[in-house]
Structures are given as C-alpha cells and as structure tokens.
Amino acid sequence: MKRKEIFEIIPFIFIETLFFTIAYLFLIFEKTxxxxxxxxxxxxxxxxxxxxxxxxxxxxxxxxxxxxxxxxYGIIFIIALPILLRNYPYQIFIxxxxxxxxxxxxxxxxxxxxxxxxxxxxxxxxxxxxxTTALLAIHLGWSFWILLPIGGLAAAGIGFILGLPCMKxxxxxxxxxxxxxxxxxxxxxxxxxxxxxxxxxxDIPFPKIGNYSFDSTIRLxxxxxxxxxxxxxxxxxxxxxxxxxxxxxxYSRIGLAWNAIRNDEVAAECQGIDVTYSxxxxxxxxFFFDGIAGTLFAFCMSHIxxxxxxxxxxxxxxxxxxxxxxxxxxxxxxxxxxMTLIPEKFQVFQNYRMLIFGFIILMMLLLRPKGLFPQTVRxxx
Amino acid sequence: MTQFIExxxxxxxxxxxxxxxxxxxxxxxxxxxxxxxxxxxxxMLGAFSGIIIYGLFRFMGSVPSWLITMVxxxxxxxxxxFLGTFFERTVIKPFRKSPLLMVLVATIAxxxxxxxxxxxxxxxxxxxxxxxKILPQVNYEIGRLLMRFDHLLxxxxxxxxxxxxxxxxNRTKTGLAIRAISQDIEAANLMGIxxxxxIAITFLIGSIxxxxxxxxxxxxxTVVRFDIGLMGGIKGFSAAxxxxxxxxxxxxxxxxxxxxxxxxxxxYIPGGAPYKDVFAFIIVIFFLVFKPSGxxxxxxxxxx
Numbered sequence: 117m118k119r120k121e122i123f124e125i126i127p128f129i130f131i132e133t134l135f136f137t138i139a140y141l142f143l144i145f146e147k148t149x150x151x152x153x154x155x156x157x158x159x160x161x162x163x164x165x166x167x168x169x170x171x172x173x174x175x176x177x178x179x180x181x182x183x184x185x186x187x188x189y190g191i192i193f194i195i196a197l198p199i200l201l202r203n204y205p206y207q208i209f210i211x212x213x214x215x216x217x218x219x220x221x222x223x224x225x226x227x228x229x230x231x232x233x234x235x236x237x238x239x240x241x242x243x244x245x246x247x248t249t250a251l252l253a254i255h256l257g258w259s260f261w262i263l264l265p266i267g268g269l270a271a272a273g274i275g276f277i278l279g280l281p282c283m284k285x286x287x288x289x290x291x292x293x294x295x296x297x298x299x300x301x302x303x304x305x306x307x308x309x310x311x312x313x314x315x316x317x318x319d320i321p322f323p324k325i326g327n328y329s330f331d332s333t334i335r336l337x338x339x340x341x342x343x344x345x346x347x348x349x350x351x352x353x354x355x356x357x358x359x360x361x362x363x364x365x366x367y368s369r370i371g372l373a374w375n376a377i378r379n380d381e382v383a384a385e386c387q388g389i390d391v392t393y394s395x396x397x398x399x400x401x402x403f404f405f406d407g408i409a410g411t412l413f414a415f416c417m418s419h420i421x422x423x424x425x426x427x428x429x430x431x432x433x434x435x436x437x438x439x440x441x442x443x444x445x446x447x448x449x450x451x452x453x454x455m456t457l458i459p460e461k462f463q464v465f466q467n468y469r470m471l472i473f474g475f476i477i478l479m480m481l482l483l484r485p486k487g488l489f490p491q492t493v494r495x496x497x
Numbered sequence: 498m499t500q501f502i503e504x505x506x507x508x509x510x511x512x513x514x515x516x517x518x519x520x521x522x523x524x525x526x527x528x529x530x531x532x533x534x535x536x537x538x539x540x541m542l543g544a545f546s547g548i549i550i551y552g553l554f555r556f557m558g559s560v561p562s563w564l565i566t567m568v569x570x571x572x573x574x575x576x577x578x579f580l581g582t583f584f585e586r587t588v589i590k591p592f593r594k595s596p597l598l599m600v601l602v603a604t605i606a607x608x609x610x611x612x613x614x615x616x617x618x619x620x621x622x623x624x625x626x627x628x629x630k631i632l633p634q635v636n637y638e639i640g641r642l643l644m645r646f647d648h649l650l651x652x653x654x655x656x657x658x659x660x661x662x663x664x665x666x667n668r669t670k671t672g673l674a675i676r677a678i679s680q681d682i683e684a685a686n687l688m689g690i691x692x693x694x695x696i697a698i699t700f701l702i703g704s705i706x707x708x709x710x711x712x713x714x715x716x717x718x719t720v721v722r723f724d725i726g727l728m729g730g731i732k733g734f735s736a737a738x739x740x741x742x743x744x745x746x747x748x749x750x751x752x753x754x755x756x757x758x759x760x761x762x763x764x765y766i767p768g769g770a771p772y773k774d775v776f777a778f779i780i781v782i783f784f785l786v787f788k789p790s791g792x793x794x795x796x797x798x799x800x801x
Contacts, residue, residue, distance in 0.1 A: 474609030
C-alpha cells in the first residue's frame with residue numbers, strides 16, 4: 117500500500133467512525149436536551165463539511181475511490197449495532213420499525229418516485245399481507261417462512277386486480293381511488309367478524325428456525341442480546357434484499373420504462389412502451405413488498421388490529437418517500453430512519469408526535485421540496 | 498312508505514351538507530387546479546368554533562336561543578373565512594406551480610396539523626364533544642310521518658347557502674373574475690384581474706361554506722370529534738369527483754349520489770349500517786374507473 121493511500125484511508129475511516137458514533141449516541145440518548153444537542157451537532161457537522169470545499173471534495177473522492185471499504189464498514193456497523201445496543205431493547209425495536217417503513221417506502225418509491233403514480237393504498241396492501249398470513253398461521257398453522265412469500269403474493273394479487281382498472285385513471289382521480297381503497301379495507305377489517313373486528317387477531321406464533329424461536333435472547337460469546345435483535349436482523353436482511361431488487365430493476369428495461377413514463381407518458385407510449393403493463397407491474401410489485409412487510413409486522417408484533425392499517429400509514433410512507441428523496445433508494449431508507457426515529461426520540465413530546473410529524477412534512481416541502489437526497493439525473497444505459 | 502320518506506329527507510339533508518363541502522373542492526380545483534385535502538378539517542374547525550362560541554354565550558346568561566344561533570353562524574363565518582384564507586396564503590400558495598403530489602401531501606400534512614392541534618389544545622380534545630342543540634328541536638307529525646324540523650332546516654340552510662354562492666359566482670364582478678381565472682389564469686391576469694386576491698377570495702368562500710357545513714354536520718350528529726374532518730373531506734372530494742371535478746352542478750349531483758347511497762344502504766340492506774361508507778366508496782371507485790371525468794365533467798384531452 118502506498119503512503120498516500122494510507123493518508124487518505126485513515127482520516128476517511130476516522131470520519132466514518134465519527135458518523136457511526138453520532139448515530140449510536142443518538143440512539144441511546146433519552147434526555148430531550150442531549151438529543152437536541154446531537155441533532156444540532158449533526159446539522160453543524162454537515163454545514164461544516166459543506167463550508168470547506170477541500171474537505172467536501174476529499175470526502176467525495178474517498179467515497180468514490182474506497183466505495184467497497186465504506187460499504188463493508190457500514191455493513192459491519194449495522195450487524196454490530198444490536199450488540200452495542202444490548203441494554204436498550206426498545207431502541208432495537210424502533211430500528212426494526214424503521215426497517216419496516218423502509219421496506220414500505222422502497223416499494224412505494226417505484227410508484228411516486230420512478231413512475232409518477234400517486235398511490236395512497238400502502239395501508240391496504242400492508243393490511244392484506246398481515247391479515248392473510250396471520251389468518252393462515254392461526255387456522256392452518258403454516259410456518260412463517262412459507263407465509264412470507266404467500267403474504268407478498270396475496271397482496272400482489274390484490275394489487276393486480278385493483279391496478280388493472282385503476283391505471284386508466286390519473287393524478288387526483290388515482291389518488292382518490294387508492295384512498296377510497298384504503299378506507300374500504302380499514303372499514304371491512306373493523307366490521308367483519310372473521311378478521312376479529314376492532315380487536316384484531318392475537319397470538320400469532322413467532323417465527324422459528326428449527327427449534328430456535330425468535331422470541332428467545334441471542335447468547336453470543338457470553339453476551340446476551342435481547343430478542344428484538346432477531347427481528348432486527350430479519351428486517352435488515354429483507355431491506356437489503358429489496359434494495360438489491362430496486363437496483364436491478366432500476367438499471368433494467370423496466371426501470372427505464374418507468375422513468376420514461378414519469379418524464380412524459382405520451383412520448384413513452386410513442387416509443388413502444390406498454391404503459392399500462394409497466395404501471396400495473398409497478399403497482400403489483402409495490403403491493404408484493406408491502407405484503408411481505410405486512411407479514412413481517414404481523415409475526416413480530418404477534419398481535420394485529422385495524423388501527424395499525426389506517427390511512428395514516430399511507431400518509432407516513434408517502435411522506436417518507438418525499439422527505440427522503442424521490443427515485444433515490446438510499447435517500448428513501450435514510451428518510452424512513454429519520455421519520456421514525458425523530459418523532460420516537462422525543463419522548464417528552466410523545467403526545468405531540470403526529471403534530472411534529474405534520475410540521476416536519478410541511479417544513480420539508482416548503483424548504484427543501486426535492487427531499488434530503490434529490491433524485492439524480494439518470495444515466496441511460 | 499313513511500320510513501322511505503323519512504329516509505329520503507335524511508338523505509337530502511346528508512347530501513346537502515356534503516354538497517357544501519364538495520362545492521369548495523370544485524371551486525378550488527376550478528380556480529387553480531388544486532385539491533385542498535384539509536378542506537374537511539376546515540369544516541371540523543367550523544364545528545368546534547360553534548361549540549366554543551356557544552360555550553362563551555352560556556356564561557353571559559339569558560340570551561334568546563335564536564340570537565345565539567345567529568351569532569354562531571356569523572362568527573363562524575368570519576373566523577373560518579379568515580382561517581381558510583390564512584391556510585391558502587401559508588400552505589397552498591407556495592405550491593401553486595409545483596407537481597400535484599407536493600400539493601396533495603402538503604394539504605394532507607396541513608390536515609394532520611389542524612387535527613392534532615384540536616386534539617391537543619382543545620380541552621379533552623381526543624374525546625367526542627357534545628355539539629349544542631342550536632337548531633329548534635321540533636318534530637312535526639303528518640299522519641304517521643315523523644318530520645324532524647331541524648333536519649329540514651339543515652337542508653334549507655344548505656340550499657340557501659349554495660344558491661347564494663351560485664348567485665355570487667354567476668352575477669357579481671368578483672364571480673366573473675373567479676370564472677375567468679378558472680378558464681385561463683394568465684389571460685385573466687392580462688385583463689387586469691389580480692389573480693392573487695381572487696384566489697384568496699375563492700378560498701374565503703369555500704372555507705366559509707365548509708365551516709358552516711361543519712356547524713350543520715355537528716348539529717345533526719350531536720357529537721363531533723377532532724377527526725371527523727378526514728372522512729368529511731374525503732367524502733366531499735369523492736362527491737366532487739363523481740359529479741365531475743370543476744363543475745358546480747356536478748358537485749351537487751355527486752353529493753346526492755353519495756348521500757342517497759349511504760342512507761338507503763344503511764336502511765334497506767340487512768346488516769348494512771356499519772358498511773354504509775364501504776358502499777359509498779365502492780360506488781366512488783366504480784365511477785372513477787368507468788367514468789373518470791365524472792357525470793357532468795368533460796374529459797380532458799391529452800395535450801402534447
């Protein structure tokens with residue numbers, strides 16, 4: 117290794133470590149003042165980096181040159197996080213929640229980000245996956261691992277049936293169709309007897325691998341890691357999988373077709389793109405991953421009720437995509453982390469959570485309408 | 498038969514309150530192609546301002562009830578008109594030229610802020626609040642037919658308000674300006690119309706109608722909660738879309754369809770009462786899928 121490289125790698129690793137330490141401190145701090153301090157520290161840090169062009173340039177260069185190193189370091193941090201947080205099971209649970217929303221938002225990103233379809237039906241697809249698999253698990257006793265794809269497929273089927281006629285409608289009309297669908301599903305779940313009505317379904321068994329149930333603590337090298345870590349790892353795995361699927365789709369003909377439709381539907385049609393097919397595909401794929409997220413949610417909470425699948429879920433996910441950055445998978449995942457962690461961290465304002473949430477969306481839309489990580493110009497290849 | 502007539506009157510009353518909200522949607526969409534998703538929450542604010550004003554009056558001792566009703570309507574008129582214009586200035590104006598998803602999410606977020614503010618800052622806001630009986634509670638019996646006077650009154654007030662708005666839009670100079678803006682905002686600007694002020698006036702009218710609708714809804718539901726606006730707004734929007742977004746008569750037709758579906762399905766389909774909203778939304782979806790331009794709306798041509 118050359119001397120110059122060492123001089124670049126060491127400060128780079130130092131900065132990344134600093135970043136991870138801040139993230140870790142943000143997770144374990146519980147006092148409002150310390151959280152506010154950390155948040156302002158992050159903001160000052162980013163301003164500081166932006167103000168010094170040399171440092172900014174250096175970081176950008178390092179990231180492009182040592183991409184693999186940075187990614188591997190990040191993966192190690194993500195895997196080690198539950199071990200670091202072993203005394204804070206609730207924080208691991210919040211991270212699991214954030215991962216769930218990241219799954220939903222990644223799916224929705226194919227619609228409002230890539231294809232420019234307005235979709236507020238996330239609550240409905242999420243519910244379809246959760247209820248289908250919960251009912252199958254309770255009545256037929258099927259295992260989680262079989263039900264995971266089944267939940268996705270059930271939701272995708274609903275998405276296909278709904279999507280086929282709906283893709284004729286556009287803009288406000290489409291938003292109304294999806295909102296109405298979410299409300300119908302919510303009302304049905306609340307009133308039908310076989311879905312348990314407002315009480316929902318309880319005692320859904322935890323997932324198992326062989327004899328190892330997911331509600332038992334992990335014992336590793338004499339460390340005890342709370343059982344929430346099981347779900348955390350499962351979610352991280354699924355988010356990573358979805359991220360890879362997102363990557364593959366984006367740089368395939370399908371992603372190209374979606375982007376073409378977003379830019380100009382008529383022009384896309386003239387280029388020979390089957391607009392209806394592409395739109396229904398994006399709709400069903402989104403429903404598929406929402407269904408998987410729903411299954412995960414049902415089995416991890418072991419109790420589901422219609423209150424978890426309201427219109428608010430749809431709004432939250434749409435807000436995550438917009439705040440994170442449309443058509444940008446990394447931005448969407450970070451958006452999911454921010455939008456779940458920040459309202460959750462301010463325990464003092466627990467009651468004011470939705471209010472803060474609404475204000476965050478409004479402020480973001482007014483001050484930074486392109487999102488935290490704006491969509492980049494697509495490289496057409 | 499008597500039950501049927503009662504249902505018809507109830508449906509008319511329900512539709513008329515929906516129409517008050519959906520006319521607002523049509524007004525805003527016609528003027529600046531924007532769907533104001535927190536419009537239902539503005540109606541909810543109207544209901545709450547009614548409760549607050551009534552509460553203030555109770556402290557003042559004996560005031561004739563008709564006077565209270567008049568003052569409630571008048572003050573709500575002013576308060577909600579002011580608030581609606583304020584929301585337009587702060588939340589909707591910055592997004593006038595941005596993509597529709599932005600406007601949609603911004604107004605939904607505004608709705609969240611309004612709802613949560615009422616829930617948190619109104620005393621015991623998360624519980625249902627009893628709405629005062631501000632309309633005379635007199636029942637008429639015609640044969641075996643029981644007529645509730647307040648239901649009839651709600652219908653008449655809504656009818657009066659909507660006709661008044663029609664006259665305003667069609668007969669006054671400001672109304673002409675509103676219509677001009679909805680046809681072509683740039684051409685209207687060239688004709689010397691201050692589109693900023695006219696848009697504000699549009700929101701003023703729409704919000705006033707919604708606020709008064711809130712009072713009327715409160716007085717037939719007898720309880721209001723902080724979240725009635727969400728459902729009310731979506732119903733009003735659905736009605737406007739079913740009738741044809743941007744068309745005033747369409748908004749009224751759509752409201753009638755929605756109101757009649759709801760009241761008749763809850764009365765005549767066995768066990769249908771909890772599902773009345775489901776039926777209404779299924780009808781909405783059917784209309785959207787098979788006649789997306791609405792009953793009276795014109796299909797927008799594709800521009801290249």
